[in-house]
Amino acid sequence: MTRVAIIGVGLHPWGKFPEKPWTQIMVDTAREALADAGVEWTDIQTLIAGSQIWGGRKGTYAGNYFAEVMGETGIPIINVNNACATAGAVMRVAYMTIASGVADLVMAAGVDKSPKGFFPSLPVYHQEPMPSVDTLRWNIGLPNPVFWALECRRRMELYGVTDADLAKTKVVMSKHGVLNPKARYRKIFTEEEVLNSAMVADPLRLYEICATSDGAGAVVLCNLQKAKKYTTKPIIVAASSVASGVYGDPTARIPSLGINPKPGVPIISESYVAAKAAYDQAGIGPEDIDFVELPDNSAWHPLQYLETMGFCKEGESHLLFRKEETLIGGKLPVCPSGGFSSFGEATMAQGFVQVYEIVKQLREEAGARQVKGAKVGIAEVYGAAANNSALILKK
């Protein structure tokens, strides 16, 4: 297989941009990535793009409408939708397009604008004899944070995780996010402030659940052999994996109403499988990783993901936070970008926050957030309906 490198990245600042068309957000971001790579849009041989959930028909074929304003060149465009894990799936398809030898220069891109507040239900136009579990859970009144709260409460019961431990995850993310000019929330939160924020889905408080944002990311990938033409700092894609759920997964996943757990199947099995596949592909293990970007959609997520990704034993992740090992400068910096906690979710695009961060870190261009001596970084991003993908990048 052809080895693959990242030669350019772009990331739109995260926030709310009602006055700016999403196509423009995407174009600005893509131009940033192209300039960073030193290539022209007309050099791009294939576009892999995230397909939006909230953007109606136009958003479904986001890649095509983006290319229309970018300037149509007739290249293959593939629109990918793997829920909030879409960016990881986009990266995987872009990676495979080059690894297979089909193309040498590929753009991976994603942009999204989020609705306000809790993500709402979406209409279904099919005729069906029974409502789907996803329709039902909205009818019953179960927004996404409830599912995370169920897992979180169980964890607290089993392992003695406290409210303060949950708050601490937000504190750490905020200390990183304040240093990131692309982040939406740039303020350091104290444990007290987090604990005093309104309860939303007990045990998760307002500041422990990530907001919903608008944002975009773009990545230019290249055949490693040809990357030297464009850059002296190619970042190597050591692994790009996608995984789905395993039968018997005990997780109260989004969406579920009846769960059929089987012995030996891990919580968020799709994430466990994706991480393992990535380590196998890269030929390394968690001990070789210098920093991690994980999907901190809520305060529960970092605790679960550090275990799922193999960085500690089950039930011990909160101890890493208590010992401050997860801060930049600690043993295993977690989300030096500031995480989704500092950016907010922008479903199709949020995984690109992670890709951008790892590339910047490995190029030693992360400024005040720089993880000293970082050589290998891993990202994992997760979505509804048991979607996950993992990415390992190295110098």
Next chain:
Amino acid sequence: MTEKRQILVGEGLFTWPSDKPKLIATHCKSCGDYFFPKSFTCHNPKCKEKQVEEVTLSQRGKLWSYSVLYYPPPPPFVPRDPFEPIPIAEVEIPEGLKIIGMMEGIKPKDIKIGMTLELTVGTLYTDKNGNDVIGWKFTPVKA
């Protein structure tokens, strides 16, 4: 005055009307697994025969985990006015399934993991047309 209608939150989910309503599920006679809501096939990838039947589930189970919603869920759910926090239960039943549903008849501070709960069917909320939406709920079993 128009009469309030009762609307099921979904068809084929529980026996209704009934004095002792039960959840309707699929049982696979081949591998023994249960599925809720019911399905036209067994979802076990290792099961070859997939001989399924419709069954009803045990009404009692133990609280596996819980949450309490302090923010009103978005439409189509219609929260009470004024809003009251909504406890949510994940209940492990003898068939091995964990069922998620609204909890009632308990104050948030009294919820304990491991407590025994019983299935009931009743009004989840009144929809925007004034109809009662009927669904399953869990209530604590008094010792």
